[in-house]
Amino acid sequence: MTQEGFTYAFNPSACATCGGKCCTGESGNIFVSVTEIAAIAKLLEMDEGEFRRTFLRKEGFRFSLKEKIVKGSFDCVFFDRSQNGCSIYTARPLQCRTFPFWDYFRHRIDELKAECPGIIHD
Ligand code: SF4
Numbered sequence: 001m002t003q004e005g006f007t008y009a010f011n012p013s014a015c016a017t018c019g020g021k022c023c024t025g026e027s028g029n030i031f032v033s034v035t036e037i038a039a040i041a042k043l044l045e046m047d048e049g050e051f052r053r054t055f056l057r058k059e060g061f062r063f064s065l066k067e068k069i070v071k072g073s074f075d076c077v078f079f080d081r082s083q084n085g086c087s088i089y090t091a092r093p094l095q096c097r098t099f100p101f102w103d104y105f106r107h108r109i110d111e112l113k114a115e116c117p118g119i120i121h122d
Pocket residue numbers: 012014015016018019020021022023099100115116117118
């Protein structure tokens with residue numbers, strides 16, 4: 001898989017054995033828009049207010065998904081280790097859908113390769 005403007009490619013089959021490195025590890029923000037908040041709450045059949053209180057934290061003027069610490073790793077609250085995947089996959093935020101083709105990584109390919117085993121770059 002390639003994307004215009006990026007010099008690397010991505011092999012999604014690497015996700016099967018990776019253990020969700022992009023959803024776990026170091027602490028970070030997983031930003032969600034108001035539209036995404038509504039979509040995830042709907043998927044979980046939760047009241048939106050309850051969803052926000054349970055799963056979101058405020059980061060400045062934005063909202064991020066919370067994390068849970070598992071064996072010293074900061075896992076996204078929706079990463080399911082038993083299934084090795086995202087428990088809200090069909091409603092996952094744009095930030096997750098667009099990984100690994102983020103502007104941030106465009107010129108930080110070594111950093112990206114260290115995080116994601118699916119990156120192909122000569
Ligand atoms: S780090 Fe890369 S290979 Fe691993 S789950 Fe995320 S996208 Fe897939």
